[in-house]
Amino acid sequence: MTTPVRPTLRLGTRASALAVTQSGMIADRLRTECDVDVELVTISTEGDRSSAPLASMGGQGVFVAALREALVRGDVDLAVHSLKDLPTSADPRLTVAAIPRREDPRDVLVARDGLTLGELPQGARIGTGSPRREAQLRALGLGVEVVGIRGNVDTRIGRIAAGEVDGVLLARAGLLRLGRADEATEVIDPLQMLPAPGQGALACECRVDDDATIQLLQRLDDGDTRAAVTAERSLLATLEAGCSAPVGALAEIAEGDHGDELWLRAVVGDVSGSPTIRLSATGLPSEAAAVGERLAVEMLAEGADALMAVASS
Template identity: 45%
Template sequence: MRSFVIGTRGSALAVRQTEIVSALLRRAHPDVTVSILTVRTTGDQQAEQPFEGLAGIGFFVKELEVALLERRVDAAVHSMKDLPTVDTDGLTLYAVTAREDPRDVLAGRAGVTLETLRRGARIGTSSPRRAAFLRARRPDLEIVPIRGNIETRLRKVDAGEVDAVLLAGTGLHRLGLGHRIGEWLPFEVILPAPGQGALGVQVRAGDEDAMRIVAAADDPPSRWAVLAERAFLARLQGGCRLPAGAHAVIRDGAVRLQAAVVSPDGRRALRGERNGPVSQAQAVGRALADDLLHRGAADLLRAVGATG
């Protein structure tokens, strides 16, 4: 039987996500023995360091990509929101899984909602995007930088260090922690990170056998939506530290993309929307980024050093 090794980060969520992909591949290819290899990334090794202190981009994927290039694994599974928008030489993003709910949530204690939080409540997040959108909606709240895996962040709520945390809701559900969600935040409040809610499967460029195997995990509508969002982010020359959100929907052969860029203090926000044929999904993303840049988004991005 053909042996096929999938690389993943070692967190409980990353392993669970890779198990989802592994199950898809096993069902499609019963003649292939699929196994999982965990790889510790820079982001995991420096779990207490603020994102601003981590050099470069891709600190949750670099070591996985090295393992792939060195042929220690045949494929790597990533959260799409963590994957840099430019392909690493020698590698290609070949499959995007069916996307789950991409919305962010307010999590921690039962019943916690954005409207019922007291003035001055402490909200934990490591994401400049979430912090900026939250400040735009509730400038009276205190943003507390917080890192670590989902379980660690929830323990900080239980210990009283913060009143709630902002997280991707799908991650909580994948870990069986949906009961810790207080409120799913609508797109009018926080637009998700490009690719949030979807998983990406990366393989070596030109590895046709690996491509054949991982194709079973691909969901075309999700892939086109994610490509539109990532094209938007790439045009802004930003990564996961950029205070920008985007969400695309594919329907009847067309893509509808909405996106926003917010100043770090939340006082200024630029929103826009673009539509186009699904075959032009990436062009739609780039066009919407250009729209926002022409309206002044470049000034907002300079505030976080996102543009040159």
């Protein structure tokens, strides 16, 4: 009796170099660890087609909506997203079957002449399209000018060579995956700049009724990463903030006196740099969602909703 041949899995991905690289990493793991064939299918998203600021396009979801619809239609069997781009509201037609081990979630500076944040001269021009990064950068009081930019890694770093900016802020995870980590002139401590909720993590999504694909993807899931990002995204959801809001969060699993503990830090800022609300909370990894919700409620009590309202106006 011959074993039935499983059809090739069609993996939906954005067409950018980083997205294809990330999706290729997942495809390679599926091939080697699950013994299946995988074909990458590139899909254009609204966020890729427009150069407008993300907030003006609706913010969260602009990089994933087209991929999700392709999944629902059956054009692809799974999609790989940067988790920070995924809306916190669940789509009942789909499930995030795997969140693989997270890459370094920290932000980095790529600057001319190898400069760090502390070495930048007064008035230096720093490019970022993220209100979260802008708010925390201004809060450092370095006297730099923030320039709004968008685009892929090449486009953003190219602004430095063109003399348009003195540096840009990027996610370290992206540079690591592209093999370009050495281009960063400083890895920024989370004490100075907390990353976006879910930054550095990938989400492998498929149809909720596709049991075979769910079972394959679950082999790639990392429990500690899932707990950490669950706490971060629960906080974001309770704050009712999207990916364009000035919200940073980072959860980490650490060994405590009675086993593993989850430590969640978060910030809500204003793009002017002041005021800023920074709080933290701890709990069990199994209670990650509750930890995030509890911390968000504390931040709302401190006025986080007013800060976010100013940011969106």
